[in-house]
Amino acid sequence: MGNIIDGLAISKKIMHELKEEVDLLKEEKNIAPSLAVILVGNDPSSKIYVRNKAKACETLGIIAQEYYLPEDACECELLSLIKQLNEDDTVDGILLQSPIPSHLNIAKAFSKIKPEKDVDGFNPINIGMLSMGYPVYIPCTPLGVMKMFYEYNIDVEGKNCVIVGRSNIVGKPMAQLLINKSATVTICHTKTKDLKEKLLNADIIISATGKSKLITVDMIKEGTVIIDIGITRKEDGTISGDVDFENVRDKASYITPVPGGVGPMTVTMLMNNVILACKNRRNESEKN
Numbered sequence: 001m002g003n004i005i006d007g008l009a010i011s012k013k014i015m016h017e018l019k020e021e022v023d024l025l026k027e028e029k030n031i032a033p034s035l036a037v038i039l040v041g042n043d044p045s046s047k048i049y050v051r052n053k054a055k056a057c058e059t060l061g062i063i064a065q066e067y068y069l070p071e072d073a074c075e076c077e078l079l080s081l082i083k084q085l086n087e088d089d090t091v092d093g094i095l096l097q098s099p100i101p102s103h104l105n106i107a108k109a110f111s112k113i114k115p116e117k118d119v120d121g122f123n124p125i126n127i128g129m130l131s132m133g134y135p136v137y138i139p140c141t142p143l144g145v146m147k148m149f150y151e152y153n154i155d156v157e158g159k160n161c162v163i164v165g166r167s168n169i170v171g172k173p174m175a176q177l178l179i180n181k182s183a184t185v186t187i188c189h190t191k192t193k194d195l196k197e198k199l200l201n202a203d204i205i206i207s208a209t210g211k212s213k214l215i216t217v218d219m220i221k222e223g224t225v226i227i228d229i230g231i232t233r234k235e236d237g238t239i240s241g242d243v244d245f246e247n248v249r250d251k252a253s254y255i256t257p258v259p260g261g262v263g264p265m266t267v268t269m270l271m272n273n274v275i276l277a278c279k280n281r282r283n284e285s286e287k288n
């Protein structure tokens with residue numbers, strides 16, 4: 001019991017494969033994929049995420065451009081930057097780091113990113129394609145979780161999967177990916193009655209709430225697979241997940257740690273999507 005899913009190791013392996021793809025693009029076509037990252041405001045966690053994404057780009061030889069807008073930026077500034085990047089032929093992927101200040105409409109901003117440059121998979125077109133079972137750009141965190149299942153031979157078909165959290169960027173696309181793979185999915189949130197009863201019925205639990213130690217050992221059955229997406233930043237600067245890892249790990253069949261679990265996979269899947277966007281755009285332009 002208690003096999004730890006090593007997100008860092010899987011991520012390193014995939015990064016190595018992606019580096020080979022980038023090198024090949026350079027050698028054969030003399031092109032380097034490029035990512036534009038937009039950060040609005042001063043959220044300290046977002047700054048760390050943007051830095052990590054830029055570092056991963058550097059490791060692979062992907063060109064990363066960062067665009068900073070102030071906390072009080074107006075909607076027109078944000079939308080005009082997105083328009084400029086949509087039209088910029090040197091940009092393959094555009095990422096708007098969330099959260100953004102609350103006076104801005106994030107759904108509207110996502111909808112303005114060209115679907116073919118939407119490497120986060122949050123544009124309504126890409127969400128719709130995923131819902132119909134024809135995904136193009138899949139949101140990075142749920143995609144990373146599916147890669148973990150693949151790497152550890154965890155078959156989700158017919159399994160009772162309980163997702164805790166229903167956000168547009170994690171919970172909902174996670175549910176869609178699992179449904180597409182024939183899992184039976186339950187989504188829980190703050191209005192769910194008796195979370196424990198739902199979790200005790202789960203073969204696989206995926207938690208994305210940001211509530212530290214929400215899931216305790218009495219809430220899971222023996223042999224459950226547990227994927228902990230949640231991140232809570234503690235005062236000492238360390239992070240913890242949604243699951244009481246130390247007490248739960250021996251009862252689970254597989255479990256992801258925080259840190260070192262889903263986090264590195266998210267960044268790696270972003271790199272995967274940027275390279276895909278670069279290749280797709282080049283293929284389209286060669287056809288025309």
Ligand code: NDP
Pocket residue numbers: 141164165166167168169170171188189190191192195208209210211214229230231232262263264266267
């Ligand atoms: P949101 O705040 O948008 O969503 C949180 C969800 O959790 C909501 O649906 C909320 O329910 C639900 N929730 C909160 N408390 C409870 C509770 N006590 N019981 C049941 N459900 C609860 O967050 P995100 O989806 O953006 O992110 C979730 C977590 O995942 C965060 O900690 C974030 O930092 C982390 N994250 C980690 C990533 C990684 O790479 N590891 C990537 C992205 C996110 P309701 O809808 O009813 O409010």
